[in-house]
Amino acid sequence: MHIIESGNVAAATGVKLSRAQVIAAYPITPQTPLTEKLSEFVESGEFEAEYIPVESEHSAMGVCIAASTAGARAFTATSANGLLYMSEQLHWAVGARLPLVMCVANRGIGAPWTVWNDQQDSMSQRDAGWIQLYANDHQQIIDTVIKAFLLAQTVSIPVMVCYDGYLLSHTYMPFDQPDQGDVDSFLPTFSPENFLNPEDPGNFNPVTLPDVRPGVDGKMEPGYIEIRHNLHHDLRSSIEVYGEIDSEYEEKFGRGGNPFIEKYKCEDAEFVAVCIGSLSYQLRDVIDIMRDSGTRVGVMGVQMYRPFPDEAIADALSGKKCVIVFEKALSYGNQGPLYGDIKSALYCSDDKPPIHNYILGLGGREIRTQHLLDALTDSCGSPETFGDTPRWIGLKL
Amino acid sequence: MWFPGNFRRHPPLDWAETLKKNIMEKKTTILNLTEEEFVHPGNRACSGCGLSIIYRIGLKALGRNTILVVPPSCLTVLQGLYPVASTQLPCVNVTFASTGAAATGVRGAMRALKKENVNVVAWAGDGGTADIGIQALSGACERGEDIIYICYDNEAYMNTGVQRSGTTPQGVLTTTTPIKGKLQEKKDVPAIIAAHGIGYVATASAAYPLDFYDKVKKATTLSGPRYIHVHTPCPPGWSFDSRYTIKVGKLAVKSGLFDLYEIENGEFKLTGESKRLVGKDKPPVNDYFNSQGRFKSLDEEMVKKVQAQVDAKWAGYDA
Numbered sequence: 001m002h003i004i005e006s007g008n009v010a011a012a013t014g015v016k017l018s019r020a021q022v023i024a025a026y027p028i029t030p031q032t033p034l035t036e037k038l039s040e041f042v043e044s045g046e047f048e049a050e051y052i053p054v055e056s057e058h059s060a061m062g063v064c065i066a067a068s069t070a071g072a073r074a075f076t077a078t079s080a081n082g083l084l085y086m087s088e089q090l091h092w093a094v095g096a097r098l099p100l101v102m103c104v105a106n107r108g109i110g111a112p113w114t115v116w117n118d119q120q121d122s123m124s125q126r127d128a129g130w131i132q133l134y135a136n137d138h139q140q141i142i143d144t145v146i147k148a149f150l151l152a153q154t155v156s157i158p159v160m161v162c163y164d165g166y167l168l169s170h171t172y173m174p175f176d177q178p179d180q181g182d183v184d185s186f187l188p189t190f191s192p193e194n195f196l197n198p199e200d201p202g203n204f205n206p207v208t209l210p211d212v213r214p215g216v217d218g219k220m221e222p223g224y225i226e227i228r229h230n231l232h233h234d235l236r237s238s239i240e241v242y243g244e245i246d247s248e249y250e251e252k253f254g255r256g257g258n259p260f261i262e263k264y265k266c267e268d269a270e271f272v273a274v275c276i277g278s279l280s281y282q283l284r285d286v287i288d289i290m291r292d293s294g295t296r297v298g299v300m301g302v303q304m305y306r307p308f309p310d311e312a313i314a315d316a317l318s319g320k321k322c323v324i325v326f327e328k329a330l331s332y333g334n335q336g337p338l339y340g341d342i343k344s345a346l347y348c349s350d351d352k353p354p355i356h357n358y359i360l361g362l363g364g365r366e367i368r369t370q371h372l373l374d375a376l377t378d379s380c381g382s383p384e385t386f387g388d389t390p391r392w393i394g395l396k397l
Numbered sequence: 398m399w400f401p402g403n404f405r406r407h408p409p410l411d412w413a414e415t416l417k418k419n420i421m422e423k424k425t426t427i428l429n430l431t432e433e434e435f436v437h438p439g440n441r442a443c444s445g446c447g448l449s450i451i452y453r454i455g456l457k458a459l460g461r462n463t464i465l466v467v468p469p470s471c472l473t474v475l476q477g478l479y480p481v482a483s484t485q486l487p488c489v490n491v492t493f494a495s496t497g498a499a500a501t502g503v504r505g506a507m508r509a510l511k512k513e514n515v516n517v518v519a520w521a522g523d524g525g526t527a528d529i530g531i532q533a534l535s536g537a538c539e540r541g542e543d544i545i546y547i548c549y550d551n552e553a554y555m556n557t558g559v560q561r562s563g564t565t566p567q568g569v570l571t572t573t574t575p576i577k578g579k580l581q582e583k584k585d586v587p588a589i590i591a592a593h594g595i596g597y598v599a600t601a602s603a604a605y606p607l608d609f610y611d612k613v614k615k616a617t618t619l620s621g622p623r624y625i626h627v628h629t630p631c632p633p634g635w636s637f638d639s640r641y642t643i644k645v646g647k648l649a650v651k652s653g654l655f656d657l658y659e660i661e662n663g664e665f666k667l668t669g670e671s672k673r674l675v676g677k678d679k680p681p682v683n684d685y686f687n688s689q690g691r692f693k694s695l696d697e698e699m700v701k702k703v704q705a706q707v708d709a710k711w712a713g714y715d716a
Contacts, residue, residue, distance in 0.1 A: 068502075196488075
């Protein structure tokens with residue numbers, strides 16, 4: 001069924017269709033309408049779940065961690081400083097290998113306060129070990145939430161579904177709302193092997209030692225480093241797993257096929273712009289304008305950022321005349337995080353393209369199409385002249 | 398560690414009389430305490446650990462159908478190092494500040510999964526309760542979560558090596574109040590929790606484990622947030638010989654410093670040994686101070702001040 005709703009409602013609908021059992025959330029702009037919608041679903045009786053209005057984001061994740069350990073499907077959502085307030089809990093959820101799903105309506109981080117969109121919040125948490133998926137429009141938000149629950153419980157790793165605050169969270173678009181029956185057959189009930197169970201007790205997340213250690217049965221059990229190694233291994237494997245889940249989804253719902261990167265006019269392109277989130281759709285207009293004047297340029301939106309699908313990205317970008325990375329985040333004192341990751345993915349390529357980095361839109365600064373056109377024209381005109389220093393778009397110093 | 402000779406001045410309890418009274422009042426006694434154990438013999442606690450006593454007794458009262466939530470604390474260590482555990486009940490270890498939220502989450506999952514008759518029990522230290530964990534605990538109390546929260550109060554951060562906490566009493570030497578002793582008074586956590594208007598708040602002492610047992614047992618029969626604050630002597634942290642845990646704990650109660658009480662549906666009543674002290678002479682608080690090394694920087698003036706506070710408090714009880 002097609003409906004016209006906001007991105008936050010698309011996310012909330014995805015959570016309801018996924019039959020999350022415990023939801024805990026704390027209000028923060030621009031995530032708030034998502035949790036308001038979920039509380040309305042629950043209070044009206046339309047959605048059978050426990051909605052827990054906690055007193056902080058740290059507690060929101062605390063509730064989800066415990067509920068998931070007890071065997072329930074758990075969900076939360078946040079933005080910006082709320083995500084950072086959870087940071088300790090994010091690492092805990094990963095180490096405990098819990099299949100949580102969290103939406104992040106991307107927003108800039110204070111200080112100074114900003115409520116508007118950029119992607120510094122989720123980018124700053126990229127090394128926590130969560131899987132990070134980014135949606136570019138409302139349809140992708142609802143679809144990605146549903147796929148995220150299956151991915152999370154398949155690999156026992158939590159998944160962050162990120163989308164641009166305001167640009168997607170508060171705008172209205174038509175999207176298809178999958179049928180509950182179809183979602184139920186796609187996403188099986190969460191029934192973990194190990195959970196908090198008085199009939200089969202276990203001590204979850206205990207103190208580990210630097211080395212391996214035998215249990216009471218004499219069997220050697222892993223130390224901290226083995227446990228962390230296995231997490232990394234499973235995260236890398238989750239690239240392939242997500243590819244399979246996306247194919248299944250496409251088969252059932254007719255949408256998908258681009259789990260890692262979404263390409264627009266990249267096949268014959270000499271130049272490729274790369275970015276994350278809704279910006280990749282704005283860039284399509286620029287691509288069309290430049291193609292009209294004969295520049296063979298395309299754009300690629302990165303949809304899975306952690307684990308980083310480096311092979312797919314290297315395949316797509318190797319041999320291009322220039323790769324131009326636009327970012328709404330910065331690893332302060334260095335470069336854009338995506339820029340660094342793309343460079344690293346291309347390091348082993350025989351045909352490394354020059355790579356440019358633009359920083360833009362921080363704290364919601366308007367991204368004017370003319371500015372994007374100027375930047376891309378500039379980069380395509382002189383691919384060899386850039387250094388490693390990111391260039392800023394739209395600065396008024 | 399020394400122990401002052403004057404400690405023995407006070408007459409011992411009349412055990413026969415107490416036992417008789419307890420049986421009359423349907424209190425648990427050493428004769429009818431359940432035999433089932435949920436803590437394996439041998440754990441990683443220090444010798445003389447007050448927590449070790451109440452953990453064993455508390456789990457007996459809770460019974461098998463219980464899920465525990467534990468933040469970083471001595472209890473994390475007591476429970477053992479992976480892959481060995483000293484507890485026979487399911488337990489989730491959680492981050493320091495999130496105990497109240499995690500207990501909420503377990504209860505939420507129990508409701509969602511239709512497993513209603515499970516005791517969800519958070520068990521945290523004083524730092525994890527009075528300081529870093531108070532926000533999540535306050536949130537859980539305000540929301541009326543159906544959880545039991547047990548705070549074992551050994552009056553400092555013992556697991557990290559005796560740093561001051563919100564519940565460290567005034568004048569106590571810790572590794573972060575090393576010369577003058579703590580300048581501020583002890584935070585009254587049970588009063589703070591009671592101010593949330595929850596149905597059951599109680600205090601207990603590791604020196605009176607059966608009183609604690611009965612309070613935990615009673616808590617399991619109630620619903621909503623239930624809070625039990627347990628005074629828990631710590632031999633290395635308080636500087637006394639490990640064989641005196643019970644004596645030191647009892648002296649805190651008998652001198653009138655730490656009171657055993659229940660606040661049930663807003664009604665305050667002294668219980669156990671504290672109830673028996675009403676209208677009776679008590680040993681001076683200085684006896685308690687002298688029983689441990691941590692109070693050695695207290696001057697006469699401070700001792701007088703504390704004695705006056707205790708006397709004023711008990712004047713109220715006696716009236």
